[in-house]
Structure formats: C-alpha cells, structure tokens
Amino acid sequence: MARVALVTGGTRGIGRAISVALKDAGCKVAANYGGNDAAANAFSKETGIPVHKFDVGDFNACKAGIAKVEADVGPIDVLVNNAGITRDKPLHRMERTEWDAVIATNLTSVFNMTRHVVDGMRARGFGRIINISSINGQKGQFGQCNYSAAKAGLIGFTKAVALETASKGITVNAVAPGYIATEMVMAVPKDVLDSKILPLIPVGRLGEADEIARCVAFLASDEAGFITGSTLTANGGQYMT
Numbered sequence: 001m002a003r004v005a006l007v008t009g010g011t012r013g014i015g016r017a018i019s020v021a022l023k024d025a026g027c028k029v030a031a032n033y034g035g036n037d038a039a040a041n042a043f044s045k046e047t048g049i050p051v052h053k054f055d056v057g058d059f060n061a062c063k064a065g066i067a068k069v070e071a072d073v074g075p076i077d078v079l080v081n082n083a084g085i086t087r088d089k090p091l092h093r094m095e096r097t098e099w100d101a102v103i104a105t106n107l108t109s110v111f112n113m114t115r116h117v118v119d120g121m122r123a124r125g126f127g128r129i130i131n132i133s134s135i136n137g138q139k140g141q142f143g144q145c146n147y148s149a150a151k152a153g154l155i156g157f158t159k160a161v162a163l164e165t166a167s168k169g170i171t172v173n174a175v176a177p178g179y180i181a182t183e184m185v186m187a188v189p190k191d192v193l194d195s196k197i198l199p200l201i202p203v204g205r206l207g208e209a210d211e212i213a214r215c216v217a218f219l220a221s222d223e224a225g226f227i228t229g230s231t232l233t234a235n236g237g238q239y240m241t
C-alpha cells in the first residue's frame with residue numbers, strides 16, 4: 001500500500017522538490033500551500049499532485065485542512081513540516097509583527113500540523129514526521145533572530161516528540177539545510193550573499209532543492225525506522241554539528 005504524505009509549503013522551493021521526491025518514491029502526495037494560487041495550480045498541473053490551501057499558522061485551519069486531505073487521499077503516514085517564511089531585520093529594527101509572523105508560520109505551525117496527525121499515526125502504529133529546520137537555527141544568523149529562534153525551537157520539538165512516539169512506530173526527525181538556491185535565498189541582497197554567505201560554504205556553491213528532498217525521502221522511508229530524534233545537516237560544510 002502506498003504511503004500517504006502531506007508536505008506543507010509543498011508547491012515551491014524545497015517543498016516542491018520534496019513533494020516530487022516523495023511521489024517518485026511511491027507515496028501518494030498532497031501539497032499544502034499558503035497563498036500563491038498561480039504557482040500552486042501550475043505545480044499541480046505539472047506534477048499531478050493535489051494542492052490544499054490553508055494557513056499552517058492557524059490551528060483550526062490545519063485541523064480542517066488535514067481532514068480534507070485525509071478524505072481525499074487517505075490517512076497521513078508521512079508529514080513534512082516545510083512551510084517557512086523570512087522577515088529579516090536586525091533585532092533593533094524588528095517589529096513585533098515580524099517576530100510573530102515568523103514564529104507562527106515556521107514554529108507554531110509544526111505543533112498545529114503534528115497535533116492533528118499524531119493520534120492517527122499512534123493508532124495505526126506507523127508515522128514519519130520530518131521537520132525542515134535550517135543552518136541558521138543551528139548557528140544563528142545576523143538579521144534573523146525570529147527565524148533562528150523558530151528553526152532552533154523546531155529541533156527541540158523534534159527531540160521531545162521523538163521520545164513520546166518512539167514506541168508507536170513513529171519517527172520524528174529534522175533536516176537542517178544550508179543555503180539552497182531557492183527564491184528565499186535569492187531574496188537576500190546580492191552583495192550580502194556574495195560577500196558574507198557564499199565565501200563561507202566550503203563546497204563553493206549553493207545547494208540544490210533536490211539535495212534536501214533526497215534527505216527527506218530517505219527519512220520518510222520504511223527503512224529509516226531506527227533513526228529518530230536526529231537532525232540531518234546538509235549545508236555544504238558551512239556549519240558542522
């Protein structure tokens with residue numbers, strides 16, 4: 001029986017690559033997205049993967065969205081919490097709204113989504129939860145106290161829920177990408193990217209979204225059942241943990 005996978009933020013960037021990789025691995029995939037209808041519809045047309053629009057920062061919207069996904073494709077076996085945004089600014093200029101938006105979308109979302117799938121996974125005795133963290137949650141980053149806090153928090157969540165679910169056939173892991181060639185990274189001012197980020201990547205290039213998707217597909221596989229509570233780092237050697 002094909003596993004059912006749901007990928008948040010699964011229509012663009014790293015999430016898109018994850019959705020496609022899980023489909024290629026034989027899963028029945030659904031992709032959540034937050035706002036960009038045009039990109040989501042184009043993605044769905046190209047890949048055949050159904051898309052579901054709801055706000056992962058909203059607990060009740062997640063409950064309704066997950067119920068709809070499960071009605072459409074079946075009980076969720078694999079949840080990839082990938083949705084994320086940036087609102088980069090140094091702390092001394094950051095607004096409370098910019099803090100709240102990043103914490104809601106990048107961290108509270110992981111509670112909102114996982115809370116609504118965990119009962120079913122426990123009852124069925126199988127689950128794979130994969131949380132997309134970041135190098136910047138591991139090492140901190142100038143201009144990202146909100147993002148770094150959210151991405152670090154997600155690693156703590158991963159370890160705690162891994163402990164709670166280990167006896168139920170569920171694994172919970174994080175993947176911590178470095179700088180990947182996506183719209184999010186391309187939005188960093190070019191001079192900052194060229195002078196402050198690229199020179200720090202030992203392999204000498206940005207990563208590709210597919211390189212992260214392959215990490216996720218591995219952790220999502222039945223064969224990865226002995227790996228739980230871990231953080232798989234893929235950053236071209238920029239930060240070694």
Ligand code: CAA
Binds near residue numbers: 184
């Ligand atoms: N380390 C040290 N100093 C830095 C720095 C850094 N990484 N980035 C900027 N600075 C310094 C600048 O050199 C400058 O110093 P001087 O005043 O002495 O010249 C000062 O900080 C102000 O820099 P800016 O002119 O860039 O200031 P700004 O207010 O216009 O922008 C910023 C600040 C928004 C933080 C901008 O520097 C920026 O966007 N930085 C990139 C942040 C980043 O890496 N974001 C990651 C996005 S991708 C992502 O998040 C995905 C992932 O998981 C990896």
